[in-house]
Amino acid sequence: SQQGEEDPQALSIQEGENATMNCSYKTSINNLQWYRQNSGRGLVHLILIRSNEREKHSGRLRVTLDTSKKSSSLLITASRAADTASYFCATDAETGANNLFFGTGTRLTVIP
Amino acid sequence: DADVTQTPRNRITKTGKRIMLECSQTKGHDRMYWYRQDPGLGLRLIYYSFDVKDINKGEISDGYSVSRQAQAKFSLSLESAIPNQTALYFCATSGYGGRDSDTQYFGPGTRLTVL
Numbered sequence: 001s002q003q004g005e006e007d008p009q010a011l012s013i014q015e016g017e018n019a020t021m022n023c024s025y026k027t028s029i030n031n032l033q034w035y036r037q038n039s040g041r042g043l044v045h046l047i048l049i050r051s052n053e054r055e056k057h058s059g060r061l062r063v064t065l066d067t068s069k070k071s072s073s074l075l076i077t078a079s080r081a082a083d084t085a086s087y088f089c090a091t092d093a094e095t096g097a098n099n100l101f102f103g104t105g106t107r108l109t110v111i112p
Numbered sequence: 113d114a115d116v117t118q119t120p121r122n123r124i125t126k127t128g129k130r131i132m133l134e135c136s137q138t139k140g141h142d143r144m145y146w147y148r149q150d151p152g153l154g155l156r157l158i159y160y161s162f163d164v165k166d167i168n169k170g171e172i173s174d175g176y177s178v179s180r181q182a183q184a185k186f187s188l189s190l191e192s193a194i195p196n197q198t199a200l201y202f203c204a205t206s207g208y209g210g211r212d213s214d215t216q217y218f219g220p221g222t223r224l225t226v227l
Contacts (some may be wrong), residue, residue, distance in 0.1 A: 102154040104152060
């Protein structure tokens with residue numbers, strides 16, 4: 001079974017607005033990662049947050065992690081048309097095996 | 113040049129045929145993975161390998177086999193393809209130890225259609 005579930009499944013916003021995507025997971029983790037996928041292409045790593053961190057920033061990205069609620073959010077500020085993609089959260093499930101469990105993704109559309 | 117490459121990029125085959133998907137990487141990573149992606153289901157792990165002598169089953173290994181020919185090469189085989197193996201297949205790599213050892217680097221994917 002998959003570890004993560006993203007919400008919403010699809011999100012459509014105007015360029016310049018902020019986009020927030022949420023991820024919930026089921027078991028304890030060492031870290032949580034967010035990846036981006038442009039249509040039909042490989043996934044690209046965006047940001048990693050460890051279980052002892054609560055918030056992390058990278059450029060226009062802000063990720064939060066609440067291990068008590070087993071949830072994370074990804075905020076993209078000042079969105080651009082080029083941000084249009086699917087976004088996936090992935091967790092490692094504390095197996096130590098570096099295996100990632102991916103959620104079903106949020107499809108973000110940024111309208112110019 | 114891409115760090116993780118996959119061949120072929122697209123393949124159409126018939127039920128019962130044997131198919132091999134190949135993955136090569138120039139990142140020098142020990143760990144390699146094969147995933148499949150189906151619409152609405154995200155990515156699911158098929159097999160993974162932590163070094164040349166190590167092969168492990170993932171979440172959905174039935175109907176698949178793999179070969180780790182070298183550190184840089186990891187192949188996925190469908191011994192007898194069936195239509196529900198129609199999907200997008202991704203290879204990924206990751207390092208061991210170091211600052212970004214938990215990050216996986218993905219190839220561009222292989223779109224496989226089984227008729």
